Amino acid sequence: MAEGTLPAEAAAPPRAQRRAGTSTFARVLRYTGLRALALFVTVVIGVYLTVLVANMGGAVDNIRRAQIREGVALYLSMDPEIRRLSQEERNELTAQFTAVMERRFGLDQPFVVRSFRFLQNALTLNLGRADNLTSDSGSRQVRDIILERLPPTLVLFATANLFLFFLSVSLALFLSRRYGSLLDRIIIALSPTSAAPAWYIGLFLILFFAAIWGVLPYGGMVSAPPPQDRIAYLLDLARHLILPVSAMVLSAVFSSTYAWRTFFLIYSSEDYVEMAKAKGLASRDIERAYILRPTLPTIITSFALMLISMWTGAIILETVFNWPGLGRLFYRAINIYDTPVIVGETVVYAYLLAITVFVLDFIYVLVDPRVKIGGGRETA
Amino acid sequence: MSRLQRALRQIARYPSAIGGLFVILVLIGIAAYAVITIPYREAVRLWRGGEEIWGEYPKNAHPIYTDWFTRDRLPRSIVVDSVSSSAATKTVHGDPDVGGRQVITYTFDYPYDGFPKELVIFMTARFPERRPHASILWITPDGREIRLGDMSVRAAETFRPGQDARLQRRLGGQTAEIGLFADPNAATPTPLKGTYRMVIDVDLFEPNSNMEAKLVVHGQVHGWAGTDHRRRDIGVALLWGAPVALAFGLLAAMGSTVTTMIIAAMGVWFGGWVDGIIQRVTEVNMILPFLPILIMVGTLYTRSIWVILSIVILLSIFGSAIKTYRAVFLQVKEAPYIEAARAYGAGNTRIIFRYMIPRIIPMLIPQLVVSIPTYVFLEASLALLGLGDPVLPTWGKLIDDARSNGALFQGYYYWMLEPFVMLMMTGLGFATLGFALDRIFNPRLRGL
Numbered sequence: 001m002a003e004g005t006l007p008a009e010a011a012a013p014p015r016a017q018r019r020a021g022t023s024t025f026a027r028v029l030r031y032t033g034l035r036a037l038a039l040f041v042t043v044v045i046g047v048y049l050t051v052l053v054a055n056m057g058g059a060v061d062n063i064r065r066a067q068i069r070e071g072v073a074l075y076l077s078m079d080p081e082i083r084r085l086s087q088e089e090r091n092e093l094t095a096q097f098t099a100v101m102e103r104r105f106g107l108d109q110p111f112v113v114r115s116f117r118f119l120q121n122a123l124t125l126n127l128g129r130a131d132n133l134t135s136d137s138g139s140r141q142v143r144d145i146i147l148e149r150l151p152p153t154l155v156l157f158a159t160a161n162l163f164l165f166f167l168s169v170s171l172a173l174f175l176s177r178r179y180g181s182l183l184d185r186i187i188i189a190l191s192p193t194s195a196a197p198a199w200y201i202g203l204f205l206i207l208f209f210a211a212i213w214g215v216l217p218y219g220g221m222v223s224a225p226p227p228q229d230r231i232a233y234l235l236d237l238a239r240h241l242i243l244p245v246s247a248m249v250l251s252a253v254f255s256s257t258y259a260w261r262t263f264f265l266i267y268s269s270e271d272y273v274e275m276a277k278a279k280g281l282a283s284r285d286i287e288r289a290y291i292l293r294p295t296l297p298t299i300i301t302s303f304a305l306m307l308i309s310m311w312t313g314a315i316i317l318e319t320v321f322n323w324p325g326l327g328r329l330f331y332r333a334i335n336i337y338d339t340p341v342i343v344g345e346t347v348v349y350a351y352l353l354a355i356t357v358f359v360l361d362f363i364y365v366l367v368d369p370r371v372k373i374g375g376g377r378e379t380a
Numbered sequence: 381m382s383r384l385q386r387a388l389r390q391i392a393r394y395p396s397a398i399g400g401l402f403v404i405l406v407l408i409g410i411a412a413y414a415v416i417t418i419p420y421r422e423a424v425r426l427w428r429g430g431e432e433i434w435g436e437y438p439k440n441a442h443p444i445y446t447d448w449f450t451r452d453r454l455p456r457s458i459v460v461d462s463v464s465s466s467a468a469t470k471t472v473h474g475d476p477d478v479g480g481r482q483v484i485t486y487t488f489d490y491p492y493d494g495f496p497k498e499l500v501i502f503m504t505a506r507f508p509e510r511r512p513h514a515s516i517l518w519i520t521p522d523g524r525e526i527r528l529g530d531m532s533v534r535a536a537e538t539f540r541p542g543q544d545a546r547l548q549r550r551l552g553g554q555t556a557e558i559g560l561f562a563d564p565n566a567a568t569p570t571p572l573k574g575t576y577r578m579v580i581d582v583d584l585f586e587p588n589s590n591m592e593a594k595l596v597v598h599g600q601v602h603g604w605a606g607t608d609h610r611r612r613d614i615g616v617a618l619l620w621g622a623p624v625a626l627a628f629g630l631l632a633a634m635g636s637t638v639t640t641m642i643i644a645a646m647g648v649w650f651g652g653w654v655d656g657i658i659q660r661v662t663e664v665n666m667i668l669p670f671l672p673i674l675i676m677v678g679t680l681y682t683r684s685i686w687v688i689l690s691i692v693i694l695l696s697i698f699g700s701a702i703k704t705y706r707a708v709f710l711q712v713k714e715a716p717y718i719e720a721a722r723a724y725g726a727g728n729t730r731i732i733f734r735y736m737i738p739r740i741i742p743m744l745i746p747q748l749v750v751s752i753p754t755y756v757f758l759e760a761s762l763a764l765l766g767l768g769d770p771v772l773p774t775w776g777k778l779i780d781d782a783r784s785n786g787a788l789f790q791g792y793y794y795w796m797l798e799p800f801v802m803l804m805m806t807g808l809g810f811a812t813l814g815f816a817l818d819r820i821f822n823p824r825l826r827g828l
Contacts, residue, residue: 039667042660046667053676189396192811195753197761200803203783203796211788218788305700312671316761320783330672334679335766342676349669357666 028365035361043354044123047347051118054343063131063339064107065098072097127344132336133329142344146326150348152221153325157314159241160248165303167249168256173287175257176264187257194255199316202247206320209243216243219322244321248314252306260299267291297368304360308353390820397816403809411626414619423620427612427773434611438497438598443606443614443794452493455571455599460486462592479584486578486595490521495558495571498598499541501580505533507589514582514591518560521574526550526560528578533591606794608778609785617773618798624774625756625806628689632755636696637748643697644705645736648713649728658702665698671761678767685769688762692755701747705740712739742821750814753807760803775799 072094076082082090102108106117121127127142135145175184209216217223221240227233267273268291276286318327326345333341391397418426426433436459447454462468462484469487474480505512516528516539527550528541541547541556551559554569563572582591605615647658677691712718713736721735762768763776764783782788782795 038663042664042667045664049664049668050673050676053673054680192808192815195750195757195807195811196804197757199761199764200757200800203779203788204800207788207793207796211791211793308666309670312669313761315671315675316764319765330675331765334675337679339680342672342679346669346672346676349672350667353667353669 031365032362036358039354039358039361043350044119046350046354047122048115048119050343050346050350051115051122054339054346061107064105065102068101068105068107069094069098072101122343122347125347127347128340130341131338133333133338133341142340145329145341146344146348149324149326149329152323153314153318153327155237156241156244156248156318156323156325157311160245161307161310163245164249164252164256164306168253168260169292169299171253171257172260172264173292175261176268176291177283177287179261179265184261187254187261190254191258192255194252196251197313197316198244198248198251198310199313199320201251202244202317202320205243205247219243219320221324244317244323247317247321248310252310256302256306259302260295263295263298264291267295293367297364300360300364300367304357307356307360311353311356312349387820391816394816394819396812397820400809400811400813400816403805404813407622407626407806407809410619411623415623418616418620423616423773424771426616427620428771429612430610434607434613435500435502436596437607437611437613438600438602439607439611440609440790440792440795441497441598441600441602441607442792443604443798444601445604446601446794453491454601455490455492455494455496455597457599457602458488458490458496458597459594460488461594462486463594468595477587479586479589482582482584482591484580484582484591484593486580487575488595488597489575490561490571490597491573492571492599494600495561495569496597497557497600498596499556499560500596500598501539501541501593502596503533503537503539503591503593505535505537505589505591507584508586510585510589512582512584512589512591514580514593517579517581519577519579520560521572521576522564524564528556533582605798606792608781608795614778614795614798617775617778618802620773621775621778621799621802624685624769624772625759625803628685628759629752629756629806629810632689632692632696632758633748633752635690635693636699637701637744637751639693639697640699640701641705641737641740641744642732644702645709645732647702648706648709649732649736658698662698662700662702665695666700668695670695674762675765675767678762678765683767683770685759685772685774688767688769692758708740708743709736712736715739746814746818746821748814749810749817752810752814756806756810757803760799775802 076090076094076097082093085093099108106114125143127146129140130142130145133145134140135148137144137148139145171187175181175187178184206218210218217240219240222233222236223240227236270290273286273290276290314325315327315330317323318325319331322328326348329341330345332338333345391401414423436457438457441457442454444456459465460467462470467487468484470482470484472480472482501516503514511532511534513530513532515530518526518528520526528547529539529544531537531539541560544556547556548554548559554562558569561571561576562569578595580591580593584591603613603615605613605618608614643658647655673695674688674691678688681687718731718735721731726735759768759774760776760779763774764780766780768774768777768780776799778799779796782792782799787793787795
């Protein structure tokens with residue numbers, strides 16, 4: 001088990017683990033399995049709704065029909081035999097070919113039937129071909145285009161959210177110890193600024209650090225041309241990461257610190273904390289084992305919600321910073337009306353959200369003793 | 381009534397709440413002013429207008445307050461029209477029955493420390509068949525005479541001396557904007573202050589002919605808000621952004637929070653499968669990517685701000701807030717007064733709307749206020765993605781225009797900062813008020 005990896009885990013009372021015995025693993029597995037199943041059902045429904053939204057306007061169908069008609073016209077115009085026919089005959093032939101092709105792609109079937117095939121394609125990430133966009137490697141497959149853009153997004157996201165989480169938790173713990181101090185009041189006063197999304201703060205940072213002072217790049221992931229040396233490349237990447245990561249952190253850190261600090265304060269006035277203080281335990285131990293431990297599940301839940309809203313917010317952040325990730329791809333797809341890419345990205349986002357929820361659920365299992373010991377009900 | 385008074389008195393004790401309230405009132409004032417002075421249709425017409433509306437406005441001119449930060453006096457726009465301005469005089473010579481000659485003299489003062497951005501002469505001529513002929517002369521304060529050009533004038537003619545290559549050669553390689561205004565004795569180009577004159581000598585060849593002309597010297601600063609790349613006055617969008625943002629934010633926040641609360645109350649009250657369905661829908665909705673769906677609607681269906689607004693509400697109804705409300709309602713449901721209400725035979729609707737919901741309104745109001753800026757920023761976010769309302773000027777569209785036209789690269793910081801400040805005011809105003817309300821209505825937090 002990944003016990004040692006979580007800092008809070010280290011201070012967990014060992015008694016509970018021993019009592020749980022061998023069935024702990026099975027329980028965790030069962031719980032995780034059930035959650036995975038539930039999430040999968042949710043994803044299926046979510047993706048189906050997405051497919052419905054994307055099709056209600058008939059946009060996808062119209063695009064498919066147009067593609068077929070264009071393909072048929074092109075095919076027929078290549079054939080010298082057919083070019084010799086009269087206009088009416090040619091039109092009739094085109095209509096016939098188109099009808100055959102539409103039947104082949106199932107466009108003559110009712111929407112309900114097709115929607116399930118769309119669902120299946122979407123779920124298996126069989127996303128079709130893009131209208132205009134191509135991946136950097138030259139592929140027109142939506143899946144290739146999206147997979148190519150996934151790593152940059154993940155790099156940006158993982159960095160920003162790890163920073164955000166550990167910064168907020170440690171800051172909140174620090175402030176709960178000395179609440180009422182100047183720093184505490186400053187954070188409270190700043191917490192309303194979290195109404196601003198990351199892109200807003202990002203543009204501000206660009207204005208100052210790139211436009212006025214010129215110390216950091218306007219955007220992008222690496223300089224052009226990218227450095228050849230591996231270390232130089234990583235340093236360059238880090239330099240480009242500073243502004244977007246700061247934007248994401250700054251847009252959320254104050255309000256989450258404020259909320260969690262309040263939460264810690266409420267918990268630190270519990271009787272058992274007083275008791276621990278009376279016993280003369282070190283304040284560090286008290287914080288870890290008596291305050292952080294019981295609050296961690298709630299904090300993780302609130303972090304999950306924050307993460308979910310940030311995922312989609314990153315579309316604009318990446319656009320603002322020219323970060324070559326999923327968000328920027330989405331923006332380009334919107335601007336040239338590349339529907340397959342838009343639909344495909346929406347599906348991928350649904351998957352990413354589900355994976356986020358699942359991973360957090362898993363961490364939740366690790367930190368919530370109720371699940372591990374098997375007592376209590378399952379938590380949502 | 382007394383409860384309201386008490387609440388107001390409590391709000392008065394929080395300086396941040398007063399500040400927030402003040403900002404909100406100012407915004408409402410701006411919104412009202414915008415809607416009254418520039419009606420909806422007018423705003424749309426102005427914002428979609430081209431040269432015919434904004435021709436007299438300079439391109440990318442900084443706002444007038446830029447002057448306060450520099451020692452120099454930056455040039456403002458000067459418009460002298462032969463039809464309406466008294467600074468233009470027109471004398472008619474010769475016989476109007478055969479045509480004759482018109483001399484239009486424009487006189488204007490140029491006391492500024494910078495060169496103008498652009499020089500444009502708009503000419504309109506009326507003639508039965510033969511075009512009038514105009515020759516334009518520029519007279520500097522120190523008495524030099526520079527020939528700007530000769531031309532035969534069509535019904536509507538625009539002459540931009542800055543784009544005339546021959547004129548540029550005559551001016552020793554300088555563009556007209558600099559060459560016509562520069563002090564000839566200075567080593568580096570500095571503008572010569574004083575009274576300039578421009579004389580248009582028009583030959584008319586037919587009876588019933590006439591020519592009018594308008595001289596526009598585009599300045600570097602214009603208006604209280606500056607202008608954008610299409611010469612539009614940014615002030616229009618700044619003003620009209622306020623009602624749009626407030627309406628969008630308020631409607632979305634009200635629509636989603638109130639409905640969410642009602643649904644949560646119903647789920648808790650009826651329990652069983654109703655509650656189950658609500659819970660499952662919430663879980664599915666959490667997986668649905670919010671912004672991508674909005675974007676999809678924007679690209680595939682319509683960009684109307686009101687359609688987007690209703691979808692925003694629809695998607696936020698089953699948001700994470702439903703779980704918070706549910707937890708509270710579960711406690712409320714067990715309260716003895718609900719038991720009492722049931723005992724005297726109150727119906728479901730009555731219990732939900734008269735007994736349960738009023739109980740959590742104190743919790744609702746702060747959340748509602750705090751969530752308003754989220755939606756205001758959402759509107760801006762959509763505009764930034766190019767999915768803003770196609771006709772209305774909004775703050776988000778200003779930021780989008782500024783960003784896509786390289787305002788940051790070219791130093792037009794005002795263009796981006798002005799909508800930024802408006803958004804920040806809205807965000808901070810509602811957020812600070814909401815935070816203060818939260819402390820007032822939820823006394824448990826007050827000590828913290």
